[in-house]
Amino acid sequence: MRALAVSERDLKRFMRNPFVIIASIFMPLMYLVIMGNSFQGELKHLPVLLVNQDSGPYSRRVVELLQALEDGPRTLEITRENDQKKAVDMVRDGFYKGVIIIPPDFSKNVVKNVEPQVGLLLDNTDSISAGSISGVVSRAMAYLKADYLAVRPDRATPQLRSIELYKKIDYDASLVPGIIVMAIFMGTTFTGAFSLVMDKFLGIHESYLSTPLTRFDLVAGTIMSGVLITTIMSIIVMIGGLMITGIKLAGGIGTLVLLLVTMVLTALGLLSMIFTVLGRADHPRIVGVLVGFLNVIFYFPSGAVYPIESLPNWLRAFAKVNPEAYAVHAFKELILKGSGFTAIRGDLMFFVAFIAFMLCLATLTFKRTM
Amino acid sequence: MAYAAEVKNIVKKFQSVTAVNDVSFSVNEGEIFGFLGPNGAGKTTLIRILTCLMKPTSGQASIRGIDVVKHPSLVRRNIGVVSQALTSDLDLTAYENLNIYGKYFDVPKKERKESIDYLLGKVDLKDRAKDLVATYSGGMRRRLEIARGLIHKPYILFLDEPTIGLDPQSRRVIWELLQKIRKETGLTIFITTHYMDEADVLCDRIGIIDYGKIVALDSPANLKRTIGGFDIIEVTLGNFGPEGMEKLKAMPFVKSVTEKDESLRIYVEDAAKSMPVLFEEFKKTGVIIEYLAIHEQTLEDVFIHYTGKTIREAETQKVNFFIGAGAPRRMPGARI
Numbered sequence: 001m002r003a004l005a006v007s008e009r010d011l012k013r014f015m016r017n018p019f020v021i022i023a024s025i026f027m028p029l030m031y032l033v034i035m036g037n038s039f040q041g042e043l044k045h046l047p048v049l050l051v052n053q054d055s056g057p058y059s060r061r062v063v064e065l066l067q068a069l070e071d072g073p074r075t076l077e078i079t080r081e082n083d084q085k086k087a088v089d090m091v092r093d094g095f096y097k098g099v100i101i102i103p104p105d106f107s108k109n110v111v112k113n114v115e116p117q118v119g120l121l122l123d124n125t126d127s128i129s130a131g132s133i134s135g136v137v138s139r140a141m142a143y144l145k146a147d148y149l150a151v152r153p154d155r156a157t158p159q160l161r162s163i164e165l166y167k168k169i170d171y172d173a174s175l176v177p178g179i180i181v182m183a184i185f186m187g188t189t190f191t192g193a194f195s196l197v198m199d200k201f202l203g204i205h206e207s208y209l210s211t212p213l214t215r216f217d218l219v220a221g222t223i224m225s226g227v228l229i230t231t232i233m234s235i236i237v238m239i240g241g242l243m244i245t246g247i248k249l250a251g252g253i254g255t256l257v258l259l260l261v262t263m264v265l266t267a268l269g270l271l272s273m274i275f276t277v278l279g280r281a282d283h284p285r286i287v288g289v290l291v292g293f294l295n296v297i298f299y300f301p302s303g304a305v306y307p308i309e310s311l312p313n314w315l316r317a318f319a320k321v322n323p324e325a326y327a328v329h330a331f332k333e334l335i336l337k338g339s340g341f342t343a344i345r346g347d348l349m350f351f352v353a354f355i356a357f358m359l360c361l362a363t364l365t366f367k368r369t370m
Numbered sequence: 371m372a373y374a375a376e377v378k379n380i381v382k383k384f385q386s387v388t389a390v391n392d393v394s395f396s397v398n399e400g401e402i403f404g405f406l407g408p409n410g411a412g413k414t415t416l417i418r419i420l421t422c423l424m425k426p427t428s429g430q431a432s433i434r435g436i437d438v439v440k441h442p443s444l445v446r447r448n449i450g451v452v453s454q455a456l457t458s459d460l461d462l463t464a465y466e467n468l469n470i471y472g473k474y475f476d477v478p479k480k481e482r483k484e485s486i487d488y489l490l491g492k493v494d495l496k497d498r499a500k501d502l503v504a505t506y507s508g509g510m511r512r513r514l515e516i517a518r519g520l521i522h523k524p525y526i527l528f529l530d531e532p533t534i535g536l537d538p539q540s541r542r543v544i545w546e547l548l549q550k551i552r553k554e555t556g557l558t559i560f561i562t563t564h565y566m567d568e569a570d571v572l573c574d575r576i577g578i579i580d581y582g583k584i585v586a587l588d589s590p591a592n593l594k595r596t597i598g599g600f601d602i603i604e605v606t607l608g609n610f611g612p613e614g615m616e617k618l619k620a621m622p623f624v625k626s627v628t629e630k631d632e633s634l635r636i637y638v639e640d641a642a643k644s645m646p647v648l649f650e651e652f653k654k655t656g657v658i659i660e661y662l663a664i665h666e667q668t669l670e671d672v673f674i675h676y677t678g679k680t681i682r683e684a685e686t687q688k689v690n691f692f693i694g695a696g697a698p699r700r701m702p703g704a705r706i
Contacts, residue, residue, distance in 0.1 A: 005473030013461040016502070203455035207515070210421045210451040211474040212443055 002213055006221020007228075010195050014229055024186040025233055028179040029240045035175055035305065043132040044310040047077045049087040049099045056107020058144070062118060065140040066100065075136045077309065088121055091165060093343045094333050097129045097309070098122040100137060117161050124164040125336035127171050129307050134162055169336055173245035176238070177331030178304025181266065181324050183237035185299065187230030188270040189291040192222050193278040193362075200282040215368045219279075219359070223271045230267040231260070238263075238335070250338025258341060259334050265351040266327040272358030273323065279366040298324045303332075326350045372435035374399045374526050374558040375420060380429035382415050382582075389415040390426070391582035397526070397560055402552055404573035405562040406669065412582035413562035414454060417530045420560070421451050434525055447475065450519030454530040456511045460504040464495050464514050467503060468521050475522035482521070489517035493547060509540030516547060526558040527551075533568060545571055566669040576669070578676055585676040594667045597675040600625050601641035602665055603648070606633045608658035617655070623647070628674070633661065635671075 014021065050066065052059055069076050079096070081087040087099045101119035109116035120137055122130040138160050196218065199205040208218075238259070242249065249255060277294070278287055301308065301315045302324035308316060319325040330347040333339035375397040382390040390412045397403040405413045418424040420431055422442035431438045433445045458467050465486060472482035490496045493513035503511060512532060519527055529548075533541040545568065551557055563569050569576050570590050577587040586593055607614075618636070619627055623644045625637040638644040641664045652659060 002474055002476065005470050008473070009459065009462070009470045012466060013459065016461045203453070204457045204459070206423065206453040206455065207451065207457035207518075208471075208474060209423055210446060210449065210453075211471065212446045212476070213474050214443070 002217040003221035003224065006213065006217055007225040010191070010222055010225035011228065013195075014191070014225070020190050021187075021229065021233060024190065025183065025236050025240070027186065028183040028237050029244065031182065032172060032175050032179045032241055032244060035172075043129060043307060044074045045077050045316075046075060046098075046129050046133055046307065047079065047096045047309055048133060049081045049090060049096050050078050050102075051081050051084045051087050051099060052102045053084075053104040054102050054106040056110075058107040058110040058116070059102045061144055062102055062106070062140065065143050066137070069136050069140060073136075075132065088165075091121060091123050092337070092339065094123070094329060094337075094339070096123070097126060097307075098133045120160055120162045122162060122164055123166070123337075125166050125169045125174065125332060126307060127169050127174055129309075130164070134160075166337055169247075170245065173247050174332075174336065175305065176241040176245055176247060177328050177335055178299070178302065179241055180234050180238050180263070180331050180335075181302065181304060181327045182299060183234045184230050184263065184266050184327070185270055185295060185324065187233045188226060188267060188274050189287070189294075191226030191229050192271040193275040193281075194284075194287055195222050195225075197278060197281050197284060197287055201284055209368065215363050215366050218368075219275060219363045219366055223268065223275060223359075223362075226271045227264060227267045230271070231263050234263045234267070235260075242335075247335065249335060251334070251340070254340065255334055255338055258344060259331070261348065262327065262330045262334065262344065265348060265355065266323070266330075269323045269327075269351045269354045269358065272355055272362050275362035276358055276365060279362055298322055301325065302328045304328045323351065323354055372432075373397055374401075374434065375403075375560060376430075376432050376435075377416070377420070378430045380416070380419060380431055381427045382412075382419060382424065383427045389582050390419070392429070393579075393582070393584055394429075395577055395584060395587055397558060398575075399558055400552075400556045401574040402548070402559040402561065402572050404569045404576045405560075405579050406564065406566070406569040406576050406673070407562075407579035408564055411564075411579045413564075413579055414530055415582075416579075417528055417560070417562055421449055421528050422446055447522070448525040450522070450524035450527040452512075452515045452519045452527070452529040452532055454534060456508065456515065458503045458506075458511050458514050458518065461502065463500050463502055464490060464506075465499045467514060468518055471518050472521045477522050485521055485523070489520055492551070493517045507540075509536050509543060512536060512540070512544060513547065516544070516551075520551070520557075524557070526560060529559065529561045531562055531564070533563070533565065541565075541568070548572060566673070570669050578673060580677045586672065590669060593669065593672045597667065597672055600637040600639055600667065601644075602667060602671060603636040603638060603641055603645065604630075604633050604661075604663045604665070605636065605659060606661035607652070608660050610657045614655060614657055617651070621647070621651070630674070635674075 050063065052063060066076065066078055070078050081090070084099070084101060090096050091099055099121040101121070103117065103119065106116050106118065118137070118141065120134060122133060124130040141160050196205065274294070277290060281287055281290070300306070301311055301319045301322055303319070304324070308319045308325060311319065326347040330344040333343040337343070373396040377396070378394050380390055380393045381388065393412075393416065405416065407413050415424065419426050420433065420438060422438050422445050425439055434448050436444050436448065438445050462470070468486045468489065469482060472485065477485065487496070490499050493516060495510060495514055495517070498506070498510070503514065506514065516529070516532070533544050536544065548559060549572065552559055561572060573590065575587065575589050576593060577584045578593070579585070586596070588596065615627070618624060623638050623640075625639065627637070628635045636648070
């Protein structure tokens with residue numbers, strides 16, 4: 001198969017010039033160390049579920065206070081759910097950041113002054129979001145106290161019992177999925193289409209364009225070698241990230257297989273996309289400019305450093321077609337939560353469709369002649 | 371019988387510039403056919419059309435009777451190409467370069483290995499087969515690229531300025547190599563060059579191309595014969611005016627006189643017999659001979675005859691107003 005020969009040529013050339021690969025591994029790890037300790041911010045639009053099992057007046061007041069948070073500072077986006085177990089499962093699958101549970105006896109306990117409690121289950125793998133939700137819900141509880149419990153405040157103070165679904169994840173650890181995606185993006189920018197751009201720049205492409213290699217051979221061949229190099233790079237970056245942050249992978253062989261599949265699909269998706277963008281470029285400077293631009297527009301609205309839910313509407317809309325957002329979500333599920341296939345099924349399906357579309361587009365737009 | 375290559379009324383335009391202007395010619399099987407012309411004349415554009423790297427604006431071209439526009443993939447299987455730029459991979463060894471190209475042409479593994487061994491021996495690189503091409507000289511890279519162009523046993527080999535930038539010794543090695551290959555295999559070779567001596571030594575037939583048009587096409591000997599087959603006396607004269615020129619042209623043994631820079635080129639049938647008469651005439655009229663040279667006609671003279679200028683003059687003029695559409699956009703080592 002001729003495409004394999006194209007890959008072989010590409011791989012041999014990279015193996016003899018390992019500097020770029022080493023630098024591309026080092027850079028995301030440095031990012032992890034530096035960024036891991038330097039990011040703060042006020043969050044918005046955090047999706048939470050509300051399970052209200054109480055029909056009393058005080059639970060209605062709690063709901064009103066929560067709605068005020070939704071309508072005012074827009075910290076929360078509340079969805080009602082009746083089934084507590086289903087609600088918890090949806091948090092585990094990454095669709096929501098937490099569940100607020102008002103138990104059946106909440107109003108009665110307020111009246112009786114016997115420590116009324118509201119439950120809060122948090123997806124603490126996203127430490128920023130979890131902290132923010134916990135904070136605003138606590139403040140809401142404080143208002144309830146002021147409004148209704150002035151007579152015997154101490155005994156009747158509503159207590160918030162916060163339950164973390166996962167073991168504690170520090171902020172730097174929460175960046176690990178993002179730096180894996182960053183490593184994959186970097187790998188895709190100096191392999192794949194870039195190899196052909198350099199060939200064009202050096203005039204080397206003329207020799208193989210006069211061979212029977214088809215457009216598909218050239219596109220598929222360079223993407224194959226790119227996937228291999230990028231996947232190896234991202235595995236190394238993941239191991240480095242886990243060692244630096246001290247995360248221990250939950251899940252077994254199944255998780256590792258899913259991680260590998262996600263890495264390969266992410267690399268394939270990004271390589272196909274970059275090929276579509278750079279397929280006709282003929283100067284490394286064009287690559288430099290476009291890569292910097294693409295890195296900004298794909299990485300920051302990916303959820304790697306800041307929750308997508310708290311981005312402005314137009315950026316949230318963009319995130320829906322941003323492949324890096326799906327990759328970050330999948331890696332978070334697998335690395336931080338040890339989730340299974342169900343949690344990342346949507347991400348993988350997106351990538352399969354995205355790759356098919358981009359690969360067709362890359363092949364069609366690639367110019368076979370000079 | 372189909373020609374090895376046939377071109378009919380090919381035109382190639384780049385926006386307002388016509389790089390190839392209604393060119394027609396054919397290449398016979400087994401011959402070395404050359405295109406001679408200055409940089410920017412349209413040689414590379416033509417070779418790129420024939421090797422399916424560019425589509426013509428109009429006209430037809432075929433290799434072995436196969437249309438280059440309609441069946442490019444079939445044409446590519448029949449051709450070997452050695453581009454003007456050095457295109458071998460520096461980070462691969464010579465063996466790897468040939469092996470990968472063999473794979474591009476689907477050459478079976480056993481046959482590929484045999485071909486590589488044979489070709490590396492032919493181009494005298496067997497001892498350096500495992501060395502990275504980055505350690506090669508320009509001449510060695512060019513020899514390797516000729517071997518690469520032959521890895522799939524092509525029907526016709528195209529070489530675009532194969533000795534450009536090489537030292538005289540390396541150029542001769544390439545010439546001998548190509549002659550040896552043709553002699554042993556009967557391969558058809560299509561070559562472009564702007565070196566007169568290269569065209570003269572290598573080619574069975576030469577097309578002289580200027581401003582995208584073929585101005586003459588024949589064997590080197592015939593081309594020289596068509597402009598008269600004369601000796602040329604080149605002189606720089608002092609005290610010589612229009613009146614003297616009239617007298618000179620009127621002399622019975624003088625076939626023609628052309629001016630080149632400050633010199634005159636006097637075409638005569640026999641320089642040995644003509645010179646004493648000329649000297650006598652110059653002495654009589656007080657003309658001073660400042661410089662004198664005698665030479666037989668070369669392709670340079672043929673080029674001057676058909677284009678009215680030397681190939682170097684043609685190149686200088688083209689730099690001024692012709693966009694070198696066919697030239698590689700960037701050469702290795704070009705500054706970023």
